[in-house]
Amino acid sequence: MGETGGRVIVSNRNHCLVADSSGTLHRCHPRSRRSPRPVCGDRVDWCADATAGWIDAIQPRRNLIERGDFRGRPRGLAANIDRIVVVIAPQPAPDALLIDRYIVLSEALDIPLLVWGHKQDLAPVTPTAAMRALETRCERQGIPLLMGSIMTDNGLARLRTATRHETLILVGQSGVGKSSITQALVPTASRRIGEISATSGQGRHTTSATTWFERPDGGALIDSPGVRTLRLDHLTTDAVDAAYPDIADATRHCRFNDCRHGHEPDCAVQQGLASGAIDADQWRRWQRLREETSG
Ligand SMILES: Nc1nc2c(ncn2[C@@H]2O[C@H](COP(=O)(O)OP(=O)(O)OP(=O)(O)O)[C@@H](O)[C@H]2O)c(=O)[nH]1
Ligand SMILES: [Mg+2]
Ligand SMILES: [Zn+2]
Structure with a gap:
């Protein structure tokens, strides 16, 4: 029996739990080792008999x-x-x-x-x-x-x-x-x-x-489980800039396009730091996350 519109409520390494339309949980496995792994929140097509359940397809994700x-x-x-x-x-x-x-x-x-x-x-x-x-x-x-x-x-x-x-x-x-x-x-x-x-x-x-x-x-x-950190290596530096609009804006106003925001003349970042318009701690965090995402 095949069903559509199940919701993955937990996903472990080898199986996941799917809630059917009445909320009942079913333990389901991917069809094969190479099938894409469902994650929590996925909508899936699935099927089950008395002993086991399988994921047939993951419906398109919004994000x-x-x-x-x-x-x-x-x-x-x-x-x-x-x-x-x-x-x-x-x-x-x-x-x-x-x-x-x-x-x-x-x-x-x-x-x-x-x-x-x-x-x-x-x-x-x-x-x-x-x-x-x-x-x-x-x-x-x-x-x-x-x-x-x-x-x-x-x-x-x-x-x-x-x-x-x-x-x-x-x-x-x-x-x-x-x-x-x-x-x-x-x-x-x-x-x-x-x-x-x-x-x-x-x-x-x-x-x-x-x-x-x-x-x-x-x-x-x-x-979700508590974390100590969140690695973002897979993201781009653009996402980091978007999260720090003030700093990203300043970097576009330095005199030199390749300004490293150290001792260059007319560096808008250094000016912002000196005037207090840019928070020094935030600036250090921007540098750190830029480095992490540019690899
Ligand atoms: N004083 C106070 N304590 C709280 C409040 N909310 C939760 N706690 C306590 O904080 C502790 C941790 O709460 P949890 O809800 O388990 O924290 P969690 O974020 O789910 O932790 P992890 O599952 O390890 O990520 C428990 O002892 C709670 O009783 C609150 O509003 N005020
Ligand atoms: Mg918790
Ligand atoms: Zn600069």
């Missing part, structure tokens, strides 16, 4: 989020996403370079991004300098930056409203609260995780697999 593996080769993480939600918290402290990596990814794929400042019950009364820099950055680049927590009533209401009917992927460091947010936005999530464990034979505490959940008010939410 595909990839990150570099340990050698920098792109690996699929999730597909068909409306918005990347970068979750940060006072604890563990935000990593500005990691946030920038997600901004670059969002520019490269043209997927809107939102920064969610979580665990506000733990936030200091006076925002840290890093937090203020992020606020300025988001404001200048039109990136929504919202805050809340699961400890306060309606703490996630702004996130829910700002992303109504969208398919979100929650990303960020381990322990910032992605799974807690998932649980708050999708009350059936823990039951679902139980079903996934039963079907795939794995238990879990911290999130170990990128997982799709239907949101009760429409749209979907993908919870």
Whole structure:
């Protein structure tokens, strides 16, 4: 029996779990070793008998989020996403370079991004300098930056409203609260995780697999495992420039086309750094990500 329109909700190395139209999970395998590997969020044609299931085809993707593996080769993480939600918290402290990596990814794929400042019950009364820099950055680049927590009533209401009917992927460091947010936005999530464990034979505490959940008010939410970094070797320097519009703009106003922005005369970047128009930390991160993506 063949079916269309299944949703891949988890994809492992050798199999994936497909939710059929009624939400029931089926463990499915690719037809062969060379078949393209489905990722979380894929729509697939699939079939199953009493003992096993197979993926016949992956339906065309609207987009595909990839990150570099340990050698920098792109690996699929999730597909068909409306918005990347970068979750940060006072604890563990935000990593500005990691946030920038997600901004670059969002520019490269043209997927809107939102920064969610979580665990506000733990936030200091006076925002840290890093937090203020992020606020300025988001404001200048039109990136929504919202805050809340699961400890306060309606703490996630702004996130829910700002992303109504969208398919979100929650990303960020381990322990910032992605799974807690998932649980708050999708009350059936823990039951679902139980079903996934039963079907795939794995238990879990911290999130170990990128997982799709239907949101009760429409749209979907993908919870992903926490990361330390996000390799972007497979992207181009254009995506980095798009994520740092102020710096990219300055580099176009240097006197020399091949300016290396060091000690050259009339370097617009050095002038911007001297006047404070360009943030020195941001400049170092731009250099680092340009280097990584130009190889
Ligand atoms: N104070 C406070 N703690 C929170 C809040 N939200 C979550 N936590 C706690 O933060 C810890 C980590 O939460 P998780 O949701 O597991 O974090 P995660 O981002 O899914 O972590 P990984 O799966 O490892 O990536 C847990 O102990 C939560 O109870 C919050 O709003 N305020
Ligand atoms: Mg988690
Ligand atoms: Zn220059």
